[in-house]
Amino acid sequence: MRYVLRRLGFFALTLWVALTLNFALPRLMPGNPALAILGKFRGGVSPQAVKVLEAQFGVGTHQNLVAQYFSYLGNVARLRFGSSLTTQPGASVGRIVFDAIPWTLGLVGLTTVLAFILGTGIGIVSAWWRGGRMDSLLPPVFVIMTVIPYFWIGLVLILIFGVKLKVLPYFFSYNFSLTPGFNAAFIGNVAEHAILPAFTLLITTIGVWILTMRNTMITTLAEDYVRMARAKGLPSHRIMLDYAARNAILPNLTGFAMSLGFVVGGAILIEEVFNYQGVGYLLLQAVNNEDYPLMQALFLLITVAVLVAILISDLATAILDPRTRAAG
Amino acid sequence: MATLQTPPGASEAGAGAGAAPGGRAPAAAGLPLAGGGSIGGARSLRRMGRAITANRKATVGTALLVLFILVALFPGLIAHDDPQAQIYPRGLTPNAQHWLGTTSFGQDIFAQVIYGTRPVLLIAFGVGLLATIVAMLIGVAAAYLGGAWDGTLSVFTDVLLVIPLFPLLIIIGSYLHGAGTSVMIAVIALTGWSYTARQLRAQALSLRNRDFLNAAKVRGERPLYVICVEIIPTMTSLLVAAFLTNALYAVLFSSSLQFIGLGDPNVTSWGTMLYWAQNNEAFQTGLPLWIIVPGLCIVLLGAGFALLNYAFDEIGNPALRPAKSIRARTTRAGAVAAPTPRRRPRVKRTG
Numbered sequence: 001m002r003y004v005l006r007r008l009g010f011f012a013l014t015l016w017v018a019l020t021l022n023f024a025l026p027r028l029m030p031g032n033p034a035l036a037i038l039g040k041f042r043g044g045v046s047p048q049a050v051k052v053l054e055a056q057f058g059v060g061t062h063q064n065l066v067a068q069y070f071s072y073l074g075n076v077a078r079l080r081f082g083s084s085l086t087t088q089p090g091a092s093v094g095r096i097v098f099d100a101i102p103w104t105l106g107l108v109g110l111t112t113v114l115a116f117i118l119g120t121g122i123g124i125v126s127a128w129w130r131g132g133r134m135d136s137l138l139p140p141v142f143v144i145m146t147v148i149p150y151f152w153i154g155l156v157l158i159l160i161f162g163v164k165l166k167v168l169p170y171f172f173s174y175n176f177s178l179t180p181g182f183n184a185a186f187i188g189n190v191a192e193h194a195i196l197p198a199f200t201l202l203i204t205t206i207g208v209w210i211l212t213m214r215n216t217m218i219t220t221l222a223e224d225y226v227r228m229a230r231a232k233g234l235p236s237h238r239i240m241l242d243y244a245a246r247n248a249i250l251p252n253l254t255g256f257a258m259s260l261g262f263v264v265g266g267a268i269l270i271e272e273v274f275n276y277q278g279v280g281y282l283l284l285q286a287v288n289n290e291d292y293p294l295m296q297a298l299f300l301l302i303t304v305a306v307l308v309a310i311l312i313s314d315l316a317t318a319i320l321d322p323r324t325r326a327a328g
Numbered sequence: 329m330a331t332l333q334t335p336p337g338a339s340e341a342g343a344g345a346g347a348a349p350g351g352r353a354p355a356a357a358g359l360p361l362a363g364g365g366s367i368g369g370a371r372s373l374r375r376m377g378r379a380i381t382a383n384r385k386a387t388v389g390t391a392l393l394v395l396f397i398l399v400a401l402f403p404g405l406i407a408h409d410d411p412q413a414q415i416y417p418r419g420l421t422p423n424a425q426h427w428l429g430t431t432s433f434g435q436d437i438f439a440q441v442i443y444g445t446r447p448v449l450l451i452a453f454g455v456g457l458l459a460t461i462v463a464m465l466i467g468v469a470a471a472y473l474g475g476a477w478d479g480t481l482s483v484f485t486d487v488l489l490v491i492p493l494f495p496l497l498i499i500i501g502s503y504l505h506g507a508g509t510s511v512m513i514a515v516i517a518l519t520g521w522s523y524t525a526r527q528l529r530a531q532a533l534s535l536r537n538r539d540f541l542n543a544a545k546v547r548g549e550r551p552l553y554v555i556c557v558e559i560i561p562t563m564t565s566l567l568v569a570a571f572l573t574n575a576l577y578a579v580l581f582s583s584s585l586q587f588i589g590l591g592d593p594n595v596t597s598w599g600t601m602l603y604w605a606q607n608n609e610a611f612q613t614g615l616p617l618w619i620i621v622p623g624l625c626i627v628l629l630g631a632g633f634a635l636l637n638y639a640f641d642e643i644g645n646p647a648l649r650p651a652k653s654i655r656a657r658t659t660r661a662g663a664v665a666a667p668t669p670r671r672r673p674r675v676k677r678t679g
Contacts, residue, residue, distance in 0.1 A: 014487045021496070029503040143638060147630030149580055151587055152623035155606070159619070163611045265495050269584055273606075283495065284588055287502040295499060302495045310490055 007314040011307055018303040022296050023072050026057050027065075057292065081297040086289035087282070093297045096282065101264070103173055104271070104278030107194055108263045111201045116256050118202075119209025123252075124245045126210065127217035138214070142207040151269035154200040158273070161196060169193050171275050197274040201267055205259075212255060216248040223247075250320055254313045261309020265302030380639075389635030396629050400446040409439035411596045419615055428617045432608045440596050441621050447509050447597040448579060448629065454513035455520070455578030456571040463521040463570065464563075467528030468555055471536065482529065488522040497581060501590035508592040512582050520577060524570040531563055565640060572637040576630050583626050598622035 063071070075081070081093040088096055126135040162170035174180065174189045220226065221244050229239045259266075268280030275281065279298060286294040380386040399406060409416075409426075413435065420430040428437035470481035500515055501507055507515060535541060544554050560567075585591055586599025589607075593600055605618040 010483075010486065013483065014490055017487050018491055021491070022499075025499060026503055143634050144627075144631060147576065147580070147634050148627050149583055149587075149623065151584065152602070152619075152626065155602075155611075155619050155623065159611050159616055163616075262492070265492055268494065268498070269588070272588060283498065287498055288589065290502070295502060299495050299499050302492055306490065306492050 003318055004315065007311060007318075011311045014307055015304065018300065018307075019073065019076060022300060023069060026292065076300070082293040084286075084291055084294045086291045087285050087294055093294050096294060097279070097297055097301060100277060100279045100282045103276065104264060104267070104280065107173075107197055107271075107276060107278060108201060108267045109260070111198045112205065112259055112263050112266075114198075115202050115206045116209055116252070116259070119206040120213045120249065120252050122206075123210045123213025124217055124240065124248075127214045127221065127248075128240050128244075130218060130221075135214070138207075138210060142211055145204065145207045148204070149269075150200065150204050150267075151273045153204060154197065154270050154273040157196050157200055168196050170196050173276050193276075197267075197270050197276055200270050200273075208255070209252060213245075213248065213252050216251050217244055220244045220248040250317075253320070254317050257313035257316050258309050261306040261312075264305035265298075383639045385635045386639035389632045389637075389639060392628055392632030393636065396445055396449060396625075396632065399442055400449040403443045403446065407436070407439035407442035409436035411435060411439040411443040412594075419613060421614070422617065428621055429615060431604065431618055432610070432613060432615065433604075437601075437618055437621065440601055441598070441625060444597040444601055444622065445625070447595055448582070448599075448626075450509050451512055451516070451582045452575040452579050452629070452633070454510075455517045455582075456575030458513060458517035459521040459574040459578075460524055460567060460570045462517065463524035464528055464560065464567065466521070467525035468532045468559060470525075471529045471532030472551065472555055472559070478529075485522045485525045485529070488519070489526065493519060494581065494584070497585060498588070498590065501585050504590075506592045507585070507590060508595060512585070512591065513578075516578050516581050517574075520574065520581075524574065527566060527570065528563060531566055532559055535559060535562060568640055569637055572633045572640070576633040576637070579626060579630050579633070598625050 079094065081097075083089075084091050084093055084096055122134075126132070126138055129135060158170045161168040169175070169192060171193075173193050174186065175193075178186050178189055180186060226239060226243050229243045234243075264279055265283070266280075267278070268283060270276070271278045271280040272284050279301065283295065283298045283302075285291070286298060380390050414433045416426065416430045416434045416436060418430060418434045419432050420426050422429045426436050426438065428441065430436055431440070466481055466485065470478045470485070496519055497515065500519075504511060504515070541554065541558055544558050549558075582591070583597075583599035583602070586597060587602045587606070589603050591597070591600055591603070593603065599622075601622040602619060605615070605622075610616065610618040
């Protein structure tokens with residue numbers, strides 16, 4: 001219980017820090033960036049949006065910093081993030097973000113699940129045949145994968161499959177000639193557009209799952225109960241899955257819970273390279289257009305997603321692994 | 329090597345394990361190298377040299393780094409063209425004059441790659457040093473001072489650790505409008521030290537009740553002396569690993585930021601090359617080398633840092649090799665450092 005309370009406290013603290021960062025950063029920067037925007041957009045923005053802007057950036061208001069801070073926190077608590085300035089002028093930030101979320105969840109979320117399943121499977125197999133060909137190939141491949149910038153892999157795949165072979169689309173999430181709808185043609189088109197970005201994401205994220213699973217599994221395989229199972233003459237697939245893998249999967253499971261939090265903001269550059277209109281692409285659009293309200297809302301969203309996932313994975317660990325509770 | 333195939337960064341995870349309450353201290357971490365260092369510079373250098381030539385990963389990593397350092401020091405000897413001058417025919421394919429062709433602005437791509445090495449290396453070494461020093465100050469201070477200080481500094485470290493770093497860098501970068509090399513170093517280092525600080529705190533904590541520290545206290549040494557002369561030398565290999573990891577991330581993060589246009593667009597570096605190439609549709613206009621070569625350079629430089637890190641893990645921590653220690657490391661392998669998403673090390677907090 002103390003452990004759970006402490007994790008909840010940490011969650012609240014981190015959330016507060018993220019909010020405060022959002023509030024403080026534009027004020028700390030040389031030449032308040034919001035001054036420029038407000039000057040540029042004074043005419044075109046609704047009075048309510050101006051009020052939110054004032055609270056967010058402290059421009060054109062006579063309130064002192066403390067009052068600004070609290071009215072900013074109040075706005076966030078009521079989920080008032082103001083209006084977009086440049087990306088979709090006048091549209092509410094909440095709605096723009098809401099439109100982008102399903103695309104990211106679909107692409108990055110599904111790929112994360114797939115990477116977890118495949119990676120864990122490969123990890124199990126490679127630990128089982130330790131020293132085999134697959135097992136000796138993995139670590140060096142992993143070293144190389146960790147140093148390749150994600151976006152560059154995406155670019156190279158675009159070059160090969162999109163530009164040279166012309167077999168796969170690499171721009172946007174569906175063909176502009178189609179009207180979005182729930183029909184086979186459209187869904188097929190969306191799936192086709194998702195192949196390259198999903199594959200990029202898959203090969204860049206799968207390594208962690210493989211290695212975590214493999215390393216824990218190797219430890220588990222040395223346990224006495226596995227030797228016992230062997231001595232009993234159980235079929236090897238049962239030892240592999242029911243005895244070893246089942247006990248080795250905990251770190252991967254908690255890691256999976258955590259990685260779900262990174263789904264929202266985890267593929268910024270991949271979405272950018274493929275012009276895939278998810279949360280990350282939107283963030284970079286907001287950055288390029290200096291659309292600060294949109295940018296701030298997205299940063300908060302990404303941070304909150306990560307924090308919630310970490311909280312969930314902490315709680316899951318507490319439930320699944322009694323040792324944690326004792327230690328807490 | 330055959331028995332212990334853990335990814336780079338595993339040493340961090342291994343040392344982090346020491347932070348578990350009542351956990352075993354990662355006893356040998358750093359001691360072999362540190363011992364050499366305190367006996368005599370020349371001897372430890374020779375020992376390091378032998379270690380580097382004996383380990384293939386270390387040899388390759390060192391060769392890559394030395395190569396890039398030489399290029400960064402003397403770009404003018406290798407490339408004869410001005411990297412910024414837009415004086416050549418546009419969009420040339422590779423030929424005898426322009427080995428990698430020219431950009432759609434008429435710049436020599438080879439010269440850009442060569443001259444682009446220096447800013448990248450400056451950022452790598454700058455962030456590596458700065459982030460490691462900040463982490464050392466905060467981590468060791470937290471462990472040494474203990475009590476409320478430790479609580480505050482640790483919470484501070486942990487909070488920074490879970491805030492998504494890359495989005496944060498994007499936000500800061502967008503307020504800054506074109507971060508030059510020094511700003512880039514400062515921003516990446518000041519946001520990215522937390523992981524190292526945790527490891528170093530864990531290592532320092534594990535030393536707390538060692539005899540040699542108690543002896544120093546009984547001798548009446550001042551805290552600063554104890555920290556600098558007694559504690560920090562035992563962390564040499566951890567510090568080297570942290571430096572290499574931080575440098576690697578600095579290369580990846582700064583290139584990514586430059587790629588999306590948040591760097592200074594007038595500085596010639598690999599990331600900005602990629603930015604201009606992508607903005608001018610290099611693939612579609614038949615200039616794939618404009619994107620492929622700078623990207624490959626990032627990969628090779630990154631591989632240099634990663635391989636050295638991997639090798640130091642094996643050289644510096646032979647005690648981590650026996651079966652018993654493999655367990656300590658592998659169970660925490662989830663803490664393996666991957667660029668993004670950043671995973672929190674699964675280490676229980678001592679609070």
